[in-house]
Amino acid sequence: MSSPPEPVTDLAHYRAALHAWLDAHHEELALRSEPPGTLDDRIAQMQHAKRVLFEAGWMQLGWPERVGGRGGSPMLRTELGAALAARDLADPGLFSLVEVLAPTLIDFAPPALAAEVVPRLLSGAELWCQGFSEPDAGSDLASLRCRAAPRGASTWVINGQKVWTSLAQYSDRCVLLTRTGPPESRHRGITAFFVDMDTPGISVRPIEMINGEQEFCEVFFDDVVVPADRILGEVDRGWAVAMSILPYERSSCFWQRVAYLYRRLQRLVDAAPDGGRTAEVVGEAYVQLFALRARSRATQHRLADTGTLGAETSIDKVLVATADQTLYDAVRRVLPEGIALDDGAAAEAWRREYLYSRAATIYGGTLEVQRNIIARRLLELGSDE
Amino acid sequence: MIDADERAQMQETVRGALAAAVAASGEPAAADAALAKLGWLELLRDEPDDAIAIVFGALGATNAAATALDDVLLAALGREPRADLAVVLPRFGTWELPGTDRGAEGLATARAATAETLLVVGGTAPEPWIGSARRKDAELRAVHGIDPAAGLHTVRLGGAPDVERLDAAIWRSTVARGRRAVAHQILGASRTMLGLARTHALERIQFGRPIARFQAVRHRLADALVAVEALDAALGAARDEPSPDTAALAKAVAGRTAHTVARHCQQVLAGIGFTTEHAFHPFLRRTLALEGLFGSADAIVLDVGRRLLATRQVPTLIEL
Numbered sequence: 001m002s003s004p005p006e007p008v009t010d011l012a013h014y015r016a017a018l019h020a021w022l023d024a025h026h027e028e029l030a031l032r033s034e035p036p037g038t039l040d041d042r043i044a045q046m047q048h049a050k051r052v053l054f055e056a057g058w059m060q061l062g063w064p065e066r067v068g069g070r071g072g073s074p075m076l077r078t079e080l081g082a083a084l085a086a087r088d089l090a091d092p093g094l095f096s097l098v099e100v101l102a103p104t105l106i107d108f109a110p111p112a113l114a115a116e117v118v119p120r121l122l123s124g125a126e127l128w129c130q131g132f133s134e135p136d137a138g139s140d141l142a143s144l145r146c147r148a149a150p151r152g153a154s155t156w157v158i159n160g161q162k163v164w165t166s167l168a169q170y171s172d173r174c175v176l177l178t179r180t181g182p183p184e185s186r187h188r189g190i191t192a193f194f195v196d197m198d199t200p201g202i203s204v205r206p207i208e209m210i211n212g213e214q215e216f217c218e219v220f221f222d223d224v225v226v227p228a229d230r231i232l233g234e235v236d237r238g239w240a241v242a243m244s245i246l247p248y249e250r251s252s253c254f255w256q257r258v259a260y261l262y263r264r265l266q267r268l269v270d271a272a273p274d275g276g277r278t279a280e281v282v283g284e285a286y287v288q289l290f291a292l293r294a295r296s297r298a299t300q301h302r303l304a305d306t307g308t309l310g311a312e313t314s315i316d317k318v319l320v321a322t323a324d325q326t327l328y329d330a331v332r333r334v335l336p337e338g339i340a341l342d343d344g345a346a347a348e349a350w351r352r353e354y355l356y357s358r359a360a361t362i363y364g365g366t367l368e369v370q371r372n373i374i375a376r377r378l379l380e381l382g383s384d385e
Numbered sequence: 386m387i388d389a390d391e392r393a394q395m396q397e398t399v400r401g402a403l404a405a406a407v408a409a410s411g412e413p414a415a416a417d418a419a420l421a422k423l424g425w426l427e428l429l430r431d432e433p434d435d436a437i438a439i440v441f442g443a444l445g446a447t448n449a450a451a452t453a454l455d456d457v458l459l460a461a462l463g464r465e466p467r468a469d470l471a472v473v474l475p476r477f478g479t480w481e482l483p484g485t486d487r488g489a490e491g492l493a494t495a496r497a498a499t500a501e502t503l504l505v506v507g508g509t510a511p512e513p514w515i516g517s518a519r520r521k522d523a524e525l526r527a528v529h530g531i532d533p534a535a536g537l538h539t540v541r542l543g544g545a546p547d548v549e550r551l552d553a554a555i556w557r558s559t560v561a562r563g564r565r566a567v568a569h570q571i572l573g574a575s576r577t578m579l580g581l582a583r584t585h586a587l588e589r590i591q592f593g594r595p596i597a598r599f600q601a602v603r604h605r606l607a608d609a610l611v612a613v614e615a616l617d618a619a620l621g622a623a624r625d626e627p628s629p630d631t632a633a634l635a636k637a638v639a640g641r642t643a644h645t646v647a648r649h650c651q652q653v654l655a656g657i658g659f660t661t662e663h664a665f666h667p668f669l670r671r672t673l674a675l676e677g678l679f680g681s682a683d684a685i686v687l688d689v690g691r692r693l694l695a696t697r698q699v700p701t702l703i704e705l
Binding site for chain 2: 286295378
């Protein structure tokens with residue numbers, strides 16, 4: 001099979017064609033063999049894979065034609081992301097930024113801008129980041145303060161700070177949330193911008209994480225001038241932009257994450273010594289992964305059928321975070337010395353991922369926030385005040 | 386295939402009829418009569434997946450103790466479901482075949498007490514056999530245990546019945562069907578336990594406010610709902626991709642879910658949940674009894690874990 005099929009709705013057929021193609025082109029797609037390397041390695045691997053897949057026409061499937069896509073169901077890109085995760089060709093934590101940020105541009109950017117930049121993201125020519133969280137606006141995103149003010153008729157000036165901005169130091173652009181209403185306007189006074197990261201006045205300071213990597217950063221904005229045609233959506237309506245991301249993050253990105261976690265369990269089973277309580281420990285992780293995969297699958301189908309997702313995806317978030325930590329707890333229990341002492345490359349990768357997994361119940365909305373949403377919106381327990 | 390509206394309507398009908406039967410009499414015969422009147426056997430024949438999901442979900446939700454599990458197993462074994470024919474189930478917590486060359490030892494539903502004939506599957510999983518025994522030749526004892534209302538019996542047969550070869554695949558799919566039915570029943574019971582705890586949290590006033598306003602209480606109920614929905618999804622996947630493996634995993638999820646839900650709900654119900662004056666306790670009892678049918682969660686987890694290590698393969702089992 002030398003080229004991807006025309007957009008198809010038959011997912012099983014598409015999946016078979018995709019895996020056959022990935023099998024045939026593995027040498028071309030993979031920059032290195034396992035174990036997965038450092039963050040630099042993983043970004044290089046992902047961008048390389050995107051370039052190869054874009055040239056062959058796979059990356060464009062499931063994206064609308066007006067941004068250079070080839071059309072078809074968004075499930076096609078879900079399948080592609082999952083297939084790449086299952087082969088360690090793209091780290092889903094990094095790859096899912098495409099799934100989160102491209103739809104934002106498609107839905108909210110001026111059409112010409114979306115048509116210009118989305119293909120650059122898909123093809124691996126660029127990386128983008130998401131400037132949402134601030135030092136005083138984490139779980140409480142609506143309290144953000146990074147300020148944007150109009151200057152003249154056609155420009156805005158941005159001042160303030162973002163934090164936990166993943167991959168900012170590698171990024172060419174940023175989808176940025178700013179305060180444009182009064183300080184207390186909460187979700188009503190937020191505006192989203194699409195900002196070039198090489199604009200004067202932007203400085204980036206990477207933060208070292210507990211696992212030694214520098215995935216996220218502080219980003220400072222000091223009189224950063226942005227053209228008004230870089231506003232996403234409408235002025236003071238940026239909350240809608242932020243919220244529109246949720247269905248993508250909670251469907252396609254989670255399915256890719258699930259594929260990644262199965263791959264990790266496979267690696268653990270490959271490395272696990274027999275005996276002890278190993279069977280129980282890996283069995284428990286497998287059972288949890290099955291329930292998570294079943295839930296995520298149902299969510300994909302609900303999104304495809306109804307076009308929307310809501311508060312019920314907080315359940316998916318709790319399940320994916322819990323299964324992630326259960327899996328890496330299993331790694332630590334089955335390979336304790338590997339995690340604690342071994343300085344080989346494979347153990348190094350496990351240790352990095354183990355430490356990273358501790359954040360699974362924090363990023364993307366803490367477990368506590370998810371439980372609050374489930375209690376109020378799904379169980380209808382009323383206000384907690 | 387029944388559409389979603391029709392299914393929801395049937396769920397309501399079956400639940401209402403079983404609730405009425407439970408209110409009138411806790412005996413399995415009352416629930417069996419209610420199901421017969423609703424056309425359970427016809428539905429099982431025509432739409433087995435919907436029949437199992439709807440009827441066992443409602444049995445769990447209402448705590449009715451029908452003997453419909455026999456019908457599910459008989460149909461899976463290729464026999465005509467009959468009121469005078471009961472199936473010997475594997476021993477508590479296991480899915481080992483109950484029949485041996487010395488006879489049989491296992492569990493049975495309340496149907497065994499009135500049936501004329503007991504159907505026994507025995508031998509080994511790769512080479513199973515099937516045979517019939519007269520009930521009066523069996524030593525049958527009603528189980529009280531944690532859930533006297535469940536109608537469970539222990540069965541012991543002294544001599545091997547006349548047997549014939551059974552296709553191993555048929556026994557595997559029979560176990561799978563049984564597991565899905567029991568897991569649906571656990572799902573129904575778990576939803577009811579959560580509903581009871583939710584109602585209590587909204588009505589119980591302490592410190593001048595409903596305890597549902599306390600985050601610690603809200604989070605327990607939220608975790609219970611997560612567990613319930615995980616089981617619901619697992620059963621949906623086991624239906625769409627039916628196999629012994631998906632059914633086994635769904636049954637394991639059911640055991641874990643029942644434990645999580647019962648733990649959180651009992652804590653939220655607090656004092657009243659530890660009494661027989663509140664409706665909670667029969668559901669807790671039922672889930673503990675059902676946990677042992679066709680393999681406990683612990684036994685299944687250990688079994689799948691051993692297979693993962695033996696084959697060094699981690700199958701994903703379900704696709705989009």
